[in-house]
Amino acid sequence: MADTRVLRIAMNGITGRMGYRQHLLRSILPIRAQGGIVLDDGTRLTVEPVLVGRNAAKLEAIALEHGVEEWTTDLDGVLEDPSIDIVFDASMTSLRAATLAKAMRAGKHVFTEKPTAETLTEALELARIRQEVGVTAGVVHDKLYLPGLVKLRRLVDEGFFGRILSLRGEFGYWVFEGEHQSAQRPSWNYRAEDGGGMTTDMYCHWNYVLEGIVGPVRSVASRSVTHIPTRWDEAGREYEATADDAAYGVFELETPAGDPVIAQINSSWAVRVHRDELVEFQVDGTHGSAVAGLTRCVAQHRSHTPKPVWNPDLPVTESFRDQWSEVPANEEIDNGFKLQWEEFLRDVAAGRDHRFGLLSAARGVQLAELGLLSSAERRTVDVPELAVHAAAHDDHVVAPDAGDAGATGVGDRAAGAVAEVAR
Numbered sequence: 001m002a003d004t005r006v007l008r009i010a011m012n013g014i015t016g017r018m019g020y021r022q023h024l025l026r027s028i029l030p031i032r033a034q035g036g037i038v039l040d041d042g043t044r045l046t047v048e049p050v051l052v053g054r055n056a057a058k059l060e061a062i063a064l065e066h067g068v069e070e071w072t073t074d075l076d077g078v079l080e081d082p083s084i085d086i087v088f089d090a091s092m093t094s095l096r097a098a099t100l101a102k103a104m105r106a107g108k109h110v111f112t113e114k115p116t117a118e119t120l121t122e123a124l125e126l127a128r129i130r131q132e133v134g135v136t137a138g139v140v141h142d143k144l145y146l147p148g149l150v151k152l153r154r155l156v157d158e159g160f161f162g163r164i165l166s167l168r169g170e171f172g173y174w175v176f177e178g179e180h181q182s183a184q185r186p187s188w189n190y191r192a193e194d195g196g197g198m199t200t201d202m203y204c205h206w207n208y209v210l211e212g213i214v215g216p217v218r219s220v221a222s223r224s225v226t227h228i229p230t231r232w233d234e235a236g237r238e239y240e241a242t243a244d245d246a247a248y249g250v251f252e253l254e255t256p257a258g259d260p261v262i263a264q265i266n267s268s269w270a271v272r273v274h275r276d277e278l279v280e281f282q283v284d285g286t287h288g289s290a291v292a293g294l295t296r297c298v299a300q301h302r303s304h305t306p307k308p309v310w311n312p313d314l315p316v317t318e319s320f321r322d323q324w325s326e327v328p329a330n331e332e333i334d335n336g337f338k339l340q341w342e343e344f345l346r347d348v349a350a351g352r353d354h355r356f357g358l359l360s361a362a363r364g365v366q367l368a369e370l371g372l373l374s375s376a377e378r379r380t381v382d383v384p385e386l387a388v389h390a391a392a393h394d395d396h397v398v399a400p401d402a403g404d405a406g407a408t409g410v411g412d413r414a415a416g417a418v419a420e421v422a423r
């Protein structure tokens, strides 16, 4: 009979939106229910969650409802518990770096929501600790596992686009202010002092999406704004929205062949959707173009490209959307979070690195910080390459050309990070 191995996972922040829905309900519980995963050597790897949080009543109710045996409000205790193999964190962003650092120092593998930290300094320190202690670390890069982006990446791999010229992304929807209708996102998202803000939240996603589809980001010119200055929280109290609720960015990318690509991404919680999906990316190349959302992807080859003629005197006579062909999945693509969890669990079992780790996450935090700096100083900012140097405490960043610092307001955090990079 094949061997069975159980990985015990302490899951922190499990009462929150992401922790509960995507990680517990859609990933860990289904992995447990399907009897785990079978490794290459025939070993069956199963999982056992231990729920961690502040609110005992909520944890107990979730544990009861889903047949989870263990839960605790003692985060420090669970980090020291030798029976725990993996620590997962989906708590508030501002609390994350401390939890992950403690967990790794206690020898735990870590899997975490993004962003890994509020500053690049902290994010890089996490990558350095991981390298020092040698655990496996994974950071949610969920968008790259979604069917739409899997298809888009396949088109890139197959050379469908020819030379890629540009990428355009449109992300957003209307988030209610909370006064007459409750807001559909937590109020801390709109308070800078609590780690909120569109740029901080989404640029770490866009960094790995851009890297994963086209290539690394070499520069950023961005504008972060707060369109809605007053919102109402979960208790119906009015509060000042101190964080940005929209970010308009232009990014210069470089393909593996060394070609420059211009990417533009609009991110906003103050727009109404006239799109097929809440996020869409269009890639245009010399030989073809494609538009991908979270699930669908459509493409138009050079040989199928119509020749529209600009004539404002006539109404449009053709249906442009009908001129694109659906890109098929050709395989079943499971929930993106679950797929990444399964890959991460295999990496933990094999004792190897996960392909989306803390350094990739640090680049995401870096892009958010430099985006905020660009906005505060109204200029294009180069993105220096990052690397972690083992066991070096104060020169662990390789950054040849970091620019200067000195922003105020929203850019202060960014300025600190650039100083760190330049050190």
Ligand SMILES: NC(=O)c1ccc[n+]([C@@H]2O[C@H](COP(=O)([O-])OP(=O)(O)OC[C@H]3O[C@@H](n4cnc5c(N)ncnc54)[C@H](O)[C@@H]3O)[C@@H](O)[C@H]2O)c1
Residues within 6 Å of the ligand: 012, 013, 014, 015, 016, 017, 018, 019, 053, 054, 090, 091, 092, 093, 095, 113, 114, 115, 140, 142, 186, 201
């Ligand atoms: N991958 C994605 O697409 C995605 C989407 C949204 C959010 N996120 C990330 O997931 C994380 C959680 O976001 P969310 O939307 O689920 O938020 P949420 O507010 O719904 O959940 C936050 C969790 O943290 C806990 N928490 C809040 N304040 C705390 C405190 N002071 N001390 C201890 N625990 C506290 C809450 O109880 C809850 O369990 C954030 O870091 C966010 O950036 C990722």
